[in-house]
Amino acid sequence: MDALARFPGSYWRDLFDSRVGRTTWPYGSGVWSKKEFVLPEIDSDHIVSLFEGNSNLFWAERLGREHLGGMNDLWVKQCGISHTGSFKDLGMTALVSQVNRLRRAPLSRPINGVGCASTGDTSAALSAYCAAAGIPAIVFLPADRISLQQLIQPIANGATVLSLDTDFDGCMRLIREVTAELPIYLANSLNSLRLEGQKTAAIEILQQFNWQVPDWVIIPGGNLGNIYAFYKGFEMCRVLGLVDRVPRLVCAQAANANPLYRYYKSGWTDFQSLVAGTTFASAIQIGDPVSIDRAVVALKATDGIVEEATEEELMDATALADLTGMFACPHTGVALAALFKLRDQGIIGTNDRTVVVSTAHGLKFTQSKIDYHDKNIKDMLCQYANPPISVKPDFGSVMDVLQKKLNGKI
Ligand SMILES: Cc1ncc(COP(=O)(O)O)c(C=O)c1O
Numbered sequence: 001m002d003a004l005a006r007f008p009g010s011y012w013r014d015l016f017d018s019r020v021g022r023t024t025w026p027y028g029s030g031v032w033s034k035k036e037f038v039l040p041e042i043d044s045d046h047i048v049s050l051f052e053g054n055s056n057l058f059w060a061e062r063l064g065r066e067h068l069g070g071m072n073d074l075w076v077k078q079c080g081i082s083h084t085g086s087f088k089d090l091g092m093t094a095l096v097s098q099v100n101r102l103r104r105a106p107l108s109r110p111i112n113g114v115g116c117a118s119t120g121d122t123s124a125a126l127s128a129y130c131a132a133a134g135i136p137a138i139v140f141l142p143a144d145r146i147s148l149q150q151l152i153q154p155i156a157n158g159a160t161v162l163s164l165d166t167d168f169d170g171c172m173r174l175i176r177e178v179t180a181e182l183p184i185y186l187a188n189s190l191n192s193l194r195l196e197g198q199k200t201a202a203i204e205i206l207q208q209f210n211w212q213v214p215d216w217v218i219i220p221g222g223n224l225g226n227i228y229a230f231y232k233g234f235e236m237c238r239v240l241g242l243v244d245r246v247p248r249l250v251c252a253q254a255a256n257a258n259p260l261y262r263y264y265k266s267g268w269t270d271f272q273s274l275v276a277g278t279t280f281a282s283a284i285q286i287g288d289p290v291s292i293d294r295a296v297v298a299l300k301a302t303d304g305i306v307e308e309a310t311e312e313e314l315m316d317a318t319a320l321a322d323l324t325g326m327f328a329c330p331h332t333g334v335a336l337a338a339l340f341k342l343r344d345q346g347i348i349g350t351n352d353r354t355v356v357v358s359t360a361h362g363l364k365f366t367q368s369k370i371d372y373h374d375k376n377i378k379d380m381l382c383q384y385a386n387p388p389i390s391v392k393p394d395f396g397s398v399m400d401v402l403q404k405k406l407n408g409k410i
């Protein structure tokens, strides 16, 4: 930080702005366009990048206006529209690049592979970046708890996939033990290299707002590395003079997997890990988050809030977002449901500039949408379901249905 502080904030803003939209290696990446803030010493030839980042900041105009009491400054940071379909690409380019550097001469460290436990997105990103660099990847997955789309990603990218009959927290414990014994480098967000990459999403938001600071940023939380990464990105820009304040952060959890929410509600006095229950937001089905302490730092420093969302709340929020043109994943639904609650309570105001962080692509979680629109979820009304209409293939039947539809009768 001392070295970076030798230059004024305006120098960094201009430098980062000058790199957007270029293809010059490695600055065409949203992460490496901020190389000096991420891993300043790495040689560009050692970087493993798929030109991640630079994701869309979507103006959720209709969702805000029609469903959130006339909110007019609501934005969704589409971190899931990325190479492997989640924000994990941002951190994985930093981590795998560093491993690549360590394995090569002159350092030539004996690292035989890189490993992680995963609920499906970290494993997909690790496998893709390792495949690009020719580094063996080993992933520990909780059997039958991740989507088919997530499962096929490391398989297709040639990783060693271990499907374990336990939950994510069980996989996490095992990978920590294994990486302590074998020359396998740990790629979970315990490793701060991941957070160095992930923090660039926060810097990117500031840049996309022309270096103006939003009032609120809402982030779905599971293992809790990302909430800290966002804090770090915002705080670094404040300290180095790129902006003059940081936004208030909200961490949103599924009510079925809510150890941080309970801790927050106890006034930060009583943290208890738990066995996470099943949730449609399966990537945050985590009961013993490894970055719990970092999350508390981030929330305290930003006057932050923790909210939770039930299964019905998160699925309804996802469906409403989709009905206004998005294709949100259930984790984004958790963050949106938190926004609905904070609007109802009057905590987030109509004119507050608010960013919801969308963490994965909806196409990775289609089964939950199919179940919702089929109204095939026990004890859930699925009030925004839009099931297909079966029609006989003749002109009369089709006209009949369309007339009823146009007259609002179905
Ligand atoms: C899609 C998605 N959203 C949110 C999260 C939560 O991120 P974190 O574990 O950093 O809290 C994860 C992973 O945990 C994820 O895969």
Ligand SMILES: N[C@@H](CCOP(=O)(O)O)C(=O)O
Pocket (backbone or CB within 6 Å): 116, 117, 118, 119, 120, 121, 122, 123, 187, 188, 189, 190, 222, 223, 225, 283, 284
């Ligand atoms: N959702 C994550 C869980 C692990 O998180 P990490 O950021 O600590 O690697 C996943 O996709 O595996």
